[in-house]
Amino acid sequence: MKNTIQVGFWEKLARIILKNRITILVILSALTIFLGYQWKNLSMTYTEANLLPKEHIANKEYQKFLDKFGEEGNLVVIGFQDKNFFTPKNYAAWNELMTGLKKSKEVDLVVSLNDLKKLEKDTVNEKFILTPFIDQSKVLDPAYLKSVQNDLFHNLPFYEGLLFNKESGSVRSAIYINKKLVNTAERKTFILENLVPKINKFEKTTGIDLKVSGMPYIRTINANDMKGEIGLFIGAALLTVSLIFFFFFRSFRATFISICILIVGVIWSFGTLGLFGYKITILTAIIPPLIIVIGITNCIFLINKYQQEIKLHNNQAKALQRVISKIGVSTLMTNLTTAIGFATFMITGNDLLFEFGLVTSINVISVYLLTLFIVPIIYSFMALPKEKHLYHLTKTYISTLLNVVENLVKTKRKFVYIVYGLLLVFSVIGVSQMKVSGSLIGEMPKSASFFKDILFYEKEFNGVMPLEIMIDTKKKKGVMKASTIRKMDELQNTIAEIPELAKPVSIVNLVKYSKQAFYNGNPEYYQLPTSQEQTFILSYAKNATKNSKENLMKAYVDSTGQYARITTFMKDIGTDEMAKVEKKLHSKIDEIFPKDRYEVTVTGKALVFQKGTSYLVDNLIESLIFAILTIAVLILYLFRSFKMVMASVITNILPLCITSGLMGYFGIPLKPSTILVFSIAFGISVDNAIQFMAKYRHDLLQSGGKVKKSVFSALRETGISTFYTSVVLILGFATFTLSSFSGTIALGGLISCTLAFAMFANLVVLPSLVLTFEKKKTRKEELENLEK
Template identity: 20%
Template sequence: MRIWARLTVGQPILFLCIVLAVTVGCGMGLLRLRFDTSPNAVFSSNDRSSHQLSDLHEVFGPDDNDLLLMIEGDRLLEPRSIDRLRGLRDQLQSLEDVAGVASVFDLRRGSAMLPVLPEAIPPGWDAEKIRHDLTSHPSAAGQLISDSGELMVFWVLLKGSDLTQSQIGSAIAPIDTVIEGFETDSGLRVWKAGHPAIRDGVLSSIQGSLFYGSAFAMIAGMTASLLLFRGLAPVGVCMLGPTLGSIWTFGLMGWCGVAVGGLTSSLPSLIFVIGLTDAIHLLLAANRRLAAGHTRRRAIYASLLRVGPACLLTSLTTMIGFGSLRLSRLDAVAEFGLWAGIGAAAALIADLCVLPLAIRFLPESHLHSRRGSSVPWMEGMMAGVSRMPLRVPIRVSLLGIVAFFAMLPFAIDQKVDIRWTEAIPEADETNEALRLADAELGGALPVLIIIRWPETLSFPASEINVVAGRVSKAVKTTAGFAPPASIYNTLAGFPGRSWEEKYQFIEGRRGAVDRIFNPVQRQMLVSTRVPNDGAIALEERLLRLDAELQPIMATHPDFEIEVTGTVVAAAQNMRAVIGDLARSLSAASVLIFAVMSIQFRSLLIGLISFIPNMLPLLITAAGLSILGYPLQITSALTFSLCLGLAVDDTIHVITHFQQDRRPTRSVAESVRITMLRVGPALLLTTGILVAGFGSMLLNPMPAIKLFSALCCITMIAALIGDLILLPALLMVAFRKRAPLRWPRRAMVPTR
């Protein structure tokens, strides 16, 4: 840090040119940014379930392009409604991005293969008889119409594969227009469900929420900074570094061809608040030197020497926290961890470059307000807060240690779960549609069972029929699955006494069944659906289904039977990644402990810092467990983020404690001086973080609300730990010890 301080003081023009050149280059990279990603990238990995899903899509096409439209009404089968529904089907099929629409209008019956719903409504139309014919049809029951006849289903297949967010949105937009016209004309209600509807709602909401969240975080940071500096100019100076750090990070992402979406959309607000906290520490240190009569060069040099090492170490620990996400098996989470770590480094470098330049060249009035600052008031408050840990340090320390071990069992007992709509507001139409599908159809999320038969058999050999029949029966008898559908449901509607005779009707013209049947690859699908009740419930269903399938595979060893689908792969991978995040958090904690022990040349310091940093995470995790909330991807990411941020304050406290130790000064006096000097900055930086995260509580999305609440609770608990528990631990640990060693200070330039 001494070398960096000398360079910034001695070569300010060179640093200014470098900053301008890097900013211009990264600004050009911003023009190359892409803001469109595939939803499947969020849970894709290199494991078996992802490979199974990839194979499924290659043979049968994507299983996540089916938009489920549910038309609700008590007179759906009246002639007028039938005409309206047929018109809706025709309009949907004419759309450019729609590959096809499956509905009750495709059903045939009898040897003449006449449509169940004729084109022209005949005299004496009997709606009740039509309901009976439809609900008893093998391809319609539980698939295209509810038993009551008051809910009809259109399966709208979107064109393309691995659709991105914008492609999904552009495909659904004209469908929404058609639906609006139909609802106005018919008086019937249309609900959207299925993967495209969920993704359109979730991803659009996340993008908008993160944009507003970043704006709120910036406004909250400015407001909190104004309370400290009481002037717009010093606030603007503090914001220069974080803003440039964000520009540099996203410009580099643009040059590297990285698409922004999903998790990486949250990077602007994260980089901003991380960089802003370091900038405040640096500017406060410089202002103290200027107020003491030091020259600008001397103030820059001294502030970098005093605060720079702590800022460097805090950025390192933050990078470790984010870098631990690279251990995740999900590419999206690993990529987020990489760029979050790069962003933290970019914010620090920007602060260390820009703040010295601002102090050197800007008028002194831009560095602090003429009305003074809130530091004296905060120092007075710190004097009051520090009395308790200074008076009864042993009691405070024991209380913190007891709380640590008391919370540990509850935190470990957390269950891992996800819900596909956890990012959608409860009152959102997609959520209501999924609840309706769960109640009337048994669910809207497809689960697919692949059956592969040996080369020695050709469809429809009797053994294939037996295996497929047993698999369908296993699905029917396993609770929690919707009625199964396969090629046999389609064949059952054709005339003929045997499967061979029925198969002749589709052999050579299989377009209608290509998505469930591929005799060339010797594969077929048995499809079912599950409700939207989370990954734990799905895993329990899959275990019960697997128990039913095992005897079939044992009896027919030449057959291969696999359970797959987007919802299955997502559930398995997302639950696995949450476990990965928990393990990476543990690894990051150990690594941060090691780094702090090495940096401060004291194993005791590492142990002391461990408790106040981990206790806030344990309190939050235990609270989730006690209240019955599972460990979700949102909460797991929150812990990794908050670990890096919580350690920052601890580092500043210990660094100042080291610098304030004197042979002639008692430990209590050193702790008191430390808290007076660093306490106001800790209050402000924590206030900025809590205000930024707290603004997201206004968001209607449950996942964003949970993320916001967890961050606020954790950061407040971390502040309490650093202001009360950490001073008490320092008092107890160093009461009879010599002052900590610290590298010799370099000569400070006088001009």
């Protein structure tokens, strides 16, 4: 009874579609115009990806830090390593560059050699005063500039690690962007239209190669590169799938219809992003090409079925009705499984993945409906396909391939299972070698100029990834107590000993510099005051903080004096290494800061991202299991057979295992981009299994329960579509390897690899498992045949 209702529904839907062709086309056109209009709401993201849910403890700690000290990722550094810098010509160009940046409304503070201040003692007023380090009236004297160079490297330990590397002679300046603008479009305008042209002018004038880094700069250039790649992905995906489609079908009109459907799908996907008000991120940027690659498979199934029907009976009306009624239900199920694969990202608790999962799953179903409506309607207006358009159905290489597959399934199932088992063992060994790696810059293009600059800063200044330690003394003005300063200094000494971290900066540095200034700038006195010195030196130091515009240290103690921060920078290290660093820090913190008197938090963008990666691995493994179970329930509902569920799931688990194993062997770590592969690939690869099962079930009913006959007839009919769609998907996802982003390359390459193994599994392993699971029935059939 249920089957009758199902068939009736699809036949009725076919009649509705074919009777209301013009109305449906008008509705689809109006919807396309509406979604196209939503493009006005599209814009690039200006913040880093936060992989943790808002309620996660690491996010709460980071937000508490931001509430006290504001945005910490607002530093841009400009540096160089050139022994010829200290000349009048080069210094003048540097002065012009830094002065121009300081005047920009987007810049809060510039700490640079040309405008450097040194702390001096004012004995009359009993305070420290900030005086210019360089006498601008003497900068045309080469000898004076050489003395400045010597003075900087030998007499100002306060700025060592912050503005220069004493050993290598590298120098840099620090530009602090307005915290209110750092996560807005104004940051992009400043970087691309103000900062970059000024840097180019300096390099052209002096011949000195400037190294530019810092999160605002990296994010801006990265987003600009990502924006440029969206068009590349869409163009490459369209070109690839259309060429392959034409190669298989040898029909210009079939190819043109498919391309039109895919272009509308792209308009809808961008329109959905705009409608929901979502930003374009590194993930949502790949949705349109994903829709192209996934959408073409619907076109292949429907057009291939239409041409098969025409070849069978040459009746267009009957063929179009069967395309909808027979293929409509199976393609619905395949698109549902694909959509489920993407929808599982919505349960990770992460906003970025939620948006990606929601928009992609909606558009997978949308492009399915689009294909289901447009293909039959457009073909209903056209003449019957010519013989040359149907020739591909009988191509020799396809027949040869299917003959080989059929022979393997018929006579060599044990061999198939042995190969399956060996591949599984091979995969398990590889999986044991997999590692987890989370890096804020790890997904960025290695070929980009800013990436080389990052390596420069890692070598010269131990990195540019901010790591923050916030100390709550639980008392107002508790930071300036001598005991607190000593504890902070002890912690900073530990940080300085960790090779992955840069020299830390905090109020401690200013206190040490205050003692040096008190003793007339003698660098030997750059240390904490003794108990006898601290009273009058600290009082001098407090007066030095009054000019907030020029005081760099204002950002390291909050207005109440209760909270202090220690800022350091870290190299681009992996998750495991970061865990070790964090353990060292927490061990020292617990040792020197009593928990009843202090609350110390280790946070920062880089650390939050690292924790986000580990969180993502755990949750996406859960979401993959959820996807497998959900799809299994869907298959169970469709076929009412646990054996068929087991056959489909076992078949499509193997490709995931092989890909995991290859990742282990080739040292490809689990990271945000590669974790996505498994849910996406499983949702797509199981589609061919459902197509086969649907045809097998149909033929089983038609043949009166003859298993062998049904298996091989289903293999013959769906084998062509399985081969076509697999090749298109493999090469379609391979276009992602054109990206300069390592994460996108890994995503495309690994999904292509998984789908290649899935093609083998669905063509060979699945029919073999069905025959094995139905062994009793097949033996009975063989006995009946012998009796006849």
